[in-house]
Amino acid sequence: MTEQVGRDVWRHEAPHVLTALLRRSRDFEACEDAVQEALLAAARQWPSEGRPDDPRAWLIRVASRRLIDEQRRRGADAAREQHVAGRVSAADLVAPSAEDEGDRPVGDDTLALLLLCAHPALSDASRVALTLRAVAGLSTAQIAAVFLVPEATMAQRVSRAKATIRATGARLQPPTLDDLPTRLHAVRHVLHLTFTAGHTAATGPHLLDLDLAAEAIRLTERLHRVLPDDTETAGLLALMLLTHARAGARLDSHGDLVPLDEQDRTRWDGELIARGIHLVEAALPVGDVGPFQLQAAIAAVHAEAVTAADTDWLQITMLYRMLDRAAPSPTVSLNLAVAVAMAHGPHAGLAVLAPLLDRDDQRRNHRLHAAHAHLLELAGEPDAARAAYALAARLTQSLPEQRYLNRRSTR
Amino acid sequence: MKFVILIHSNPQPWGHPTGDFVAENLALPQDQRDRMGAEFDALLTEIHAKGELVVAEALAEPRSSTLYRWQDGKALATDGPYAETKEQFAGFFMIDVQDRARAEEIAARFAGPGETIELRPAMWPGADEQ
Numbered sequence: 001m002t003e004q005v006g007r008d009v010w011r012h013e014a015p016h017v018l019t020a021l022l023r024r025s026r027d028f029e030a031c032e033d034a035v036q037e038a039l040l041a042a043a044r045q046w047p048s049e050g051r052p053d054d055p056r057a058w059l060i061r062v063a064s065r066r067l068i069d070e071q072r073r074r075g076a077d078a079a080r081e082q083h084v085a086g087r088v089s090a091a092d093l094v095a096p097s098a099e100d101e102g103d104r105p106v107g108d109d110t111l112a113l114l115l116l117c118a119h120p121a122l123s124d125a126s127r128v129a130l131t132l133r134a135v136a137g138l139s140t141a142q143i144a145a146v147f148l149v150p151e152a153t154m155a156q157r158v159s160r161a162k163a164t165i166r167a168t169g170a171r172l173q174p175p176t177l178d179d180l181p182t183r184l185h186a187v188r189h190v191l192h193l194t195f196t197a198g199h200t201a202a203t204g205p206h207l208l209d210l211d212l213a214a215e216a217i218r219l220t221e222r223l224h225r226v227l228p229d230d231t232e233t234a235g236l237l238a239l240m241l242l243t244h245a246r247a248g249a250r251l252d253s254h255g256d257l258v259p260l261d262e263q264d265r266t267r268w269d270g271e272l273i274a275r276g277i278h279l280v281e282a283a284l285p286v287g288d289v290g291p292f293q294l295q296a297a298i299a300a301v302h303a304e305a306v307t308a309a310d311t312d313w314l315q316i317t318m319l320y321r322m323l324d325r326a327a328p329s330p331t332v333s334l335n336l337a338v339a340v341a342m343a344h345g346p347h348a349g350l351a352v353l354a355p356l357l358d359r360d361d362q363r364r365n366h367r368l369h370a371a372h373a374h375l376l377e378l379a380g381e382p383d384a385a386r387a388a389y390a391l392a393a394r395l396t397q398s399l400p401e402q403r404y405l406n407r408r409s410t411r
Numbered sequence: 412m413k414f415v416i417l418i419h420s421n422p423q424p425w426g427h428p429t430g431d432f433v434a435e436n437l438a439l440p441q442d443q444r445d446r447m448g449a450e451f452d453a454l455l456t457e458i459h460a461k462g463e464l465v466v467a468e469a470l471a472e473p474r475s476s477t478l479y480r481w482q483d484g485k486a487l488a489t490d491g492p493y494a495e496t497k498e499q500f501a502g503f504f505m506i507d508v509q510d511r512a513r514a515e516e517i518a519a520r521f522a523g524p525g526e527t528i529e530l531r532p533a534m535w536p537g538a539d540e541q
Contacts (some may be wrong), residue, residue, distance in 0.1 A: 055416050125507075130461075147507075148536075149507050153462050153464065153465050153507065156459065156460065156461070158462075160460055160462060200537045200539055202534070255536075257538050366509070367539065397412065397533065397534050398534070398535060398537060398539060399534045400536070400538045401539065402540045
């Protein structure tokens, strides 16, 4: 067994181990710390001593021991904490179970923890960090590395997130059926943020020992398995698969950005595309069409075009108009403008873009100026296009994007 | 998103926190200075607790620097300061925050009499999905 396989096994067990502990103790923070220690112990011991026959039972045993040790160490404090009336309720999210290691459906633990980690009281950064710790089983050091911050900074975010959950614990209730859609919306948002953070990182898996985009896909797969009828979750998973399919083609050998229309489409991952298209085609006809399904549908149209010139821009325009109604944002508007330009000509696109260019809150949006530049270029206004590319290059904080925009502004 | 908050100041003599050595700040009534000091401490506690503070350094006297300029194919060292301006680069805080609005909110709270605060975005090696 390779170390990689071992790592995936213990990481996969993390949410089950955590929920098992949460049924015994109401202290989310202490439980989560104990699980991390058990995962570290597995990381140290399994590669040399071999994987236990029942990895989950092994992890629960080790984590429980750590939890008890910690509670003893904290002595009276911990004892008091256990008895504060109405405390925490991380555990309340988890259905009571006679057997900790039991035969409950795989998904329940994952869903309960995803809901907890996407708690509305937390900032987005904290939600992502906590999800990666508690559900994906990553270490603080790994999370810090992918977000390019010192471990101490990330540790602070994780510990604040756990403290916030503790503090709000008394009011935290298991989601009701009415409440679930809102809470699920937050979970999908966190998973999408996690995916985007991984997908947009230039450092990539060859520099880090972790592919954050793949982690996000793994977590979303689990959520989809628990809630196969939730079409927005299916849409999110499809969007991730279709986007991830292009990962191998979006940067050149120097790490510079390759725009969609210049990507080598033979390097797109056909398996991921097929799965993504299948998911979105199954989701779209059912129930309300949400933003992730629409974005996935747009990604599917791009994926189906053998060459950039084959792209069905009319269909993409229609989908962006639907997205603009379902979830309006400046990003959607500028993507719509580009699609309109491709379908109906650059001047039609520029007309869609014009209101955005007048908005004061958009003046620093480099993507808006980059899109403007692109449309001006198509409209045969090279001087104005160069000026807009230069403005976009000044505004972006992305190094590869700045190199790309600077090249466009000087050619 | 990462930003640096750069402190440009003219403490006389050079010292930290710079506000304690800046004439305009020293001219304020003591109770006002105490209140501003307490507000600044609260800000630092807040950004640390939220995991927004990445790193911070106070810099030594500008004249203690050494400058290296390329001359005759090699580095030529001279004594600082780098800039002959009244306000000198005195220290920096790197923050990692949700968006520019949050960075602006934090940076504005660094401002004090007789000093200039510069908020500057940091570049990152990744790239947005187009």
